[in-house]
Amino acid sequence: MIDPLVERAQSGDAKALEQLLASVAPAVQRFGRRMCGSPNDADDVLQDTLLTIAMHLGEFQGSSSLLSWVFSLTRSACARRRRGLKNRPHAAVSEVGELRDPSASPEDRASDRELAEALTRALDRLPEEHREVIILRDMEGLSAADAAGSLGISVDALKSRLHRARESLRARLKPLLEADAPAPSSGCPEISTLWSKKLEGDLSQSDCSAMEAHMSSCAACSVACHALKRALVTCVRSATPEIEPAVQARVKAAVRAWSAQRH
Numbered sequence: 001m002i003d004p005l006v007e008r009a010q011s012g013d014a015k016a017l018e019q020l021l022a023s024v025a026p027a028v029q030r031f032g033r034r035m036c037g038s039p040n041d042a043d044d045v046l047q048d049t050l051l052t053i054a055m056h057l058g059e060f061q062g063s064s065s066l067l068s069w070v071f072s073l074t075r076s077a078c079a080r081r082r083r084g085l086k087n088r089p090h091a092a093v094s095e096v097g098e099l100r101d102p103s104a105s106p107e108d109r110a111s112d113r114e115l116a117e118a119l120t121r122a123l124d125r126l127p128e129e130h131r132e133v134i135i136l137r138d139m140e141g142l143s144a145a146d147a148a149g150s151l152g153i154s155v156d157a158l159k160s161r162l163h164r165a166r167e168s169l170r171a172r173l174k175p176l177l178e179a180d181a182p183a184p185s186s187g188c189p190e191i192s193t194l195w196s197k198k199l200e201g202d203l204s205q206s207d208c209s210a211m212e213a214h215m216s217s218c219a220a221c222s223v224a225c226h227a228l229k230r231a232l233v234t235c236v237r238s239a240t241p242e243i244e245p246a247v248q249a250r251v252k253a254a255v256r257a258w259s260a261q262r263h
Helices: 004-010 014-036 039-059 066-084 107-125 130-139 144-151 155-177 191-199 206-218 218-239 244-261
Strands: none
Touching: 004 014, 004 039, 014 039, 014 066, 014 130, 014 244, 039 066, 039 244, 066 144, 107 130, 107 155, 107 218, 130 144, 130 155, 144 155, 144 206, 155 191, 155 218, 191 206, 191 218, 206 218
């Protein structure tokens, strides 16, 4: 079933189209910033994707979520940009959005800021296929099915890739989040993978109970699980829905181009 806003935009309602583009633009921008080699390339991907959405919205049939379709278009735009600039060295992109909690102490805010900066560096260093599943699943909150659809893979393949990506992210943040953690024993399970499977609803009740029982008596695994939780919470909190003025301008430019084509 297609959202009424999408239907109005498909029927030629310019205001509905602008509202629709504005609703997805922050997510498109975040994905581009994380997946492209430079802020300028990310801006180009944003503009390309907004134009593609505007010009081809009539092709969206509602068989997947709108965001799944949008991210598929964004991913294609990123791939085209990378192919055209494949010899350019990778440059770190802008930081994960600043995390704000008015009730937090100055020390907590400083700690959150340090983690956000470390998360940015860790994401930039992940393999591309790991970075994009973290972005789609843990930052943008797509369902496993929609994230898999955006990437053109099965749900099982998506989950397998996601478990590896989360463990890789946790490993890169280990110096910050697990600096004083005791070493796990030889009998410890792969706790990060188990907890990731729990998040995806793929852990049986008995396995979940066994994992929690082990964590209650194993400081190393408890710290590791807490570190992964904190990293993923930071991912979620970083995906703010704010519309920057420059993004608003690109939304309006896409609507103008769409309108000019129609007339």
